[in-house]
Amino acid sequence: MIKIFGNPMSTCTRKVLMTLAETNTPYELTVVDLSKREHKSDAHVRRQPFGRVPALEDDGFEMFESRAMCRYLNDKASGTLVPSDPKARALMEQWISVETSELSGNAMKFIYEYVMKRPQDPAVLEAARAGLETAASVMDAQLAKTPFLVGAELTLADICFMPYFDYAMATPAKEIFAKHPHVMAWWARVSDRATWRKATGKA
Ligand SMILES: N[C@@H](CCC(=O)N[C@@H](CS)C(=O)NCC(=O)O)C(=O)O
Incomplete structure (x- = not known):
């Protein structure tokens, strides 16, 4: 177990x-x-x-x-969350790197300030805002072409972004994401999964 x-x-x-x-x-x-x-x-x-x-x-x-x-x-689990095709797998790793290096740190600044009530320096929040703007634009360009970050199916790339989105959407960072319709459609799609509701205790 x-x-x-x-x-x-x-x-x-x-x-x-x-x-x-x-x-x-x-x-x-x-x-x-x-x-x-x-x-x-x-x-x-x-x-x-x-x-x-x-x-x-x-x-x-x-x-x-x-x-x-x-x-x-x-x-x-021999799951399908990691593509077997080498190129698709490489793209999954690319997006996980984007999450790690471009999105989650910036999203966490908003989460610290507005969810955890740990005040952030205004300059830090401004830099995080700029970082999230770029990350959301880059995601939006991909999600205009495919329903998930790596094509037609959910992968670990989507899963790695989800926890940060969930919390950041309850902060003013939502206004950044709201400017990107494909990101918003993706978020609606992934956060509506029964598995996400189970993982977050919302089921
Ligand atoms: N790179 C680690 C990061 C783990 C991490 O930062 N966990 C946070 C909660 S999401 C934590 O334990 N924070 C408390 C602390 O750092 O003292 C991972 O992905 O597992």
Whole structure:
């Protein structure tokens, strides 16, 4: 049985929960309470040496890093979230890099300020706004051509973006995304999946 040590509110845990839902994989979730700093406990740091969530255990096999966990879970389930065609797979990796390097850090600045109420320097928020404008434009150009980031089917690329969108849409970053109709249509499409509602406790 797959065991996840994470928090269902955390963006990184949600990528993994969504991958588990999409691959129909049974699992046990042990909630790590960040407000009680359980992620810094010795027991958790043994699983995740940076003291963050999530961590995974599968019958004695242990790993951390949410994006790597998603790839492992899809491989183990022989899932379809990673394309088998080399070019499509390369494009999935390209989009996951875009999420990691261009989107999630900028989205998190808005999430810190407006969701977690951790005030950000105005210059930091302005830089994040500019970064999100570019990322949304680049996504929109792709999503004008295909319903998902890598063609006709949901892949791990879409899943990696989803947790950041979900929270950022509850902040003024929504106004940035709203200027991009194909991004908005994609968000409506992916966030309406029953698996996403399950992963985020909205089912
Ligand atoms: N690169 C890691 C990042 C994990 C991460 O930053 N997790 C956040 C929650 S989404 C966390 O544990 N934050 C608490 C902290 O860093 O102290 C991954 O993808 O798993």
